[in-house]
Amino acid sequence: MSTHDPLVIAGREFGxxxxxxxxxxxxxxxxxxxxxxxxxEIVTVAVRRIDFDARDEDxxxxxxxxxxxxxxxxxxxxxxxxxxxxxxxxxxxxxxWVKLEVIPDPRYLLPDPVETLRAAxxxxxxxxxxxxxxxxxxxxxxxxxxxxxxxxxxxxxxxGSGRGLKLRDAIRIMVEQAEVPLVVDAGLGSPSHAAxxxxxxxxxxxxxxxxxxxxxxxxxxxxFGLAVxxxxxxxxxxxxxxxxxxxxxxxxxxxLHQP
Amino acid sequence: xxxxxxxxxxxxxxxxxxxxxxxxxxxxFGRGYALVERNGEPVERARYAxxxxxxxxxxxxxxxxxxx
Numbered sequence: 592m593s594t595h596d597p598l599v600i601a602g603r604e605f606g607x608x609x610x611x612x613x614x615x616x617x618x619x620x621x622x623x624x625x626x627x628x629x630x631x632e633i634v635t636v637a638v639r640r641i642d643f644d645a646r647d648e649d650x651x652x653x654x655x656x657x658x659x660x661x662x663x664x665x666x667x668x669x670x671x672x673x674x675x676x677x678x679x680x681x682x683x684x685x686x687x688w689v690k691l692e693v694i695p696d697p698r699y700l701l702p703d704p705v706e707t708l709r710a711a712x713x714x715x716x717x718x719x720x721x722x723x724x725x726x727x728x729x730x731x732x733x734x735x736x737x738x739x740x741x742x743x744x745x746x747x748x749x750x751g752s753g754r755g756l757k758l759r760d761a762i763r764i765m766v767e768q769a770e771v772p773l774v775v776d777a778g779l780g781s782p783s784h785a786a787x788x789x790x791x792x793x794x795x796x797x798x799x800x801x802x803x804x805x806x807x808x809x810x811x812x813x814x815f816g817l818a819v820x821x822x823x824x825x826x827x828x829x830x831x832x833x834x835x836x837x838x839x840x841x842x843x844x845x846x847l848h849q850p
Numbered sequence: 851x852x853x854x855x856x857x858x859x860x861x862x863x864x865x866x867x868x869x870x871x872x873x874x875x876x877x878x879f880g881r882g883y884a885l886v887e888r889n890g891e892p893v894e895r896a897r898y899a900x901x902x903x904x905x906x907x908x909x910x911x912x913x914x915x916x917x918x
Contacts, residue, residue, distance in 0.1 A: 612918025622916070637917025638885060640858045640910060649882040650916055665917050675887075679912060682892035683885030750918070777918075799918030 596823065598795050600772055601688075601720045601741040603659075605632045608789065609819040610661070610774065612799025616808060619653040625802055625812035627655060635661045635690050635797070638680050661722065663690040668703075670710035677714055689714060690744070692724040700750045704731045708738065715739035724776055727761035729768060736770050743769065744776035744797060747788065751800040753780025756787055766792040782811075782818030789822025790830055853905035864903045871898040874911070885912045 597604035611631040616622035626634055634654060654660065662680040664673040670693060677689040691714065693706040707723050708731065714721045720741045725731055727745040735743050745762055748754035755778065756762060765773055772794035779785050785796045798815050805811035852863050857873075864873055870893060874884050886893040887910040893901055903909070 613916045614918040616916065619916075635918055636914040638912050639915045640912050641879065641884065643858070643877055643879075646878075647915075649913070651883055651914055660914065662914060663917055679885045679887050679892045679910075680914075682894050683883055683912075684895040685883065685885070685914065797918075 596827070598772060600722070605659075606630070607632050607816070607819070608795040608823055609785070609816050610635070610776075610795055610797040611802065611812070612797065613650060613654070614799050615803035619648060619650060621808055622650075622803070623653040623655070625808045626658065628809055628816065629802070629812035630816040632657065633659045633661050635663050635799070636685075637665045638662050638676055638685075639666070659688065660686055661688050661690050662686070663724075664692050664710075665694070667693055668695040668706075669693065670706040670713065673706070673710040674713050674717075677719060678717070681719070687718060688720040688722065688741075690722050690724060701726055702746075704728060707731075708734055711735055711740050712738040722774070727758040727765060729761060729764040732765050732769070732773075740771060742772045742774050742794075744774040746777040747775050747784065748778025750777045752778050753801055753804075754778055755780055755784035756791075759791075762788070762793070763791060769794070782814045785815055786818040786822035786825070789819055790825045792826050795819075853903065855903055855905070855907040855909055857909045858911060862909075868903050869899055870901045870903065870909075873903060873909075874898065879911070879913075883913050885914075886910070887912075 598608045607630040609631050610633040611626055611629050612635045662685045664676045667673040667676055673693050681687045693703045694700055695703050702725050711721050711723050722742045723735055723740050724744045732743045748757040774795045775788040775793045776797035779798050780801050788796050802808050802812045855862050855864050874880050889908050
């Protein structure tokens with residue numbers, strides 16, 4: 592197998608298939624160290640009003656320069672709010688890439704498919720590279736591809752739940768029919784979940800809480816990086832079919848006790 | 851004569867002819883990312899030094915923060 596297997600989004604190559612969120616780390620130093628060992632080349636940030644009374648540190652000074660900053664539209668409950676947030680970020684000098692999330696529901700934090708599609712169409716038209724966050728819905732996936740999204744990013748399980756691939760069958764259909772990279776985003780709790788998504792053929796995964804919330808976030812970031820690589824390699828290597836019955840891996844003939 | 855604008859929902863006095871860049875500098879946000887919306891429209895970073903604030907302007911200033 593060729594070792595050159597980059598993730599290609601909107602014509603741009605990335606060496607790592609692990610995208611990482613920057614939220615919830617105890618300190619920016621820990622975040623920086625975790626991102627660095629994860630190998631990630633794409634990291635998400637949120638956009639919020641400055642509190643001029645607080646002297647908070649600037650997160651961007653802790654983010655290694657080679658990493659692509661991917662502003663998200665978290666906190667937006669409608670398409671109009673998301674478009675506004677993305678335009679503000681781009682005008683202010685952040686990349687014209689956007690992790691589009693439109694989440695009206697504060698309890699389950701599930702994305703609104705109708706508003707997401709509407710915002711995606713507007714932002715693509717406006718020149719953005721759009722990476723929408725969605726529930727696993729193969730029909731919505733096709734519509735997002737049709738309006739020109741650069742990826743589609745289905746959630747594995749609700750944000751921050753760490754439950755893994757709860758909607759495996761829908762994601763499997765999305766993998767099969769994907770025409771732009773499929774990024775499993777949200778709900779992955781452990782490296783084995785990430786590896787499983789990659790073995791299924793996901794093009795990448797996006798992880799935040801499972802790294803930031805680990806006892807040792809830096810070690811966990813490295814573990815996720817390795818799991819994503821392992822899962823990708825296994826996908827290319829071809830995982831064996833499951834069987835109902837046992838199949839011996841040692842020869843049945845010639846055992847020592849036989850007459 | 852000084853003027854007053856709304857900055858992230860609070861009254862903020864500004865100097866006559868003060869630019870977006872000038873205000874950000876004065877508030878200690880001259881470096882790094884400050885994302886600016888003036889009267890509902892995003893302001894291009896390249897124009898911060900030329901856009902002059904006027905009495906009654908509504909300014910929203912945001913920046914990247916930790917998020918997933």
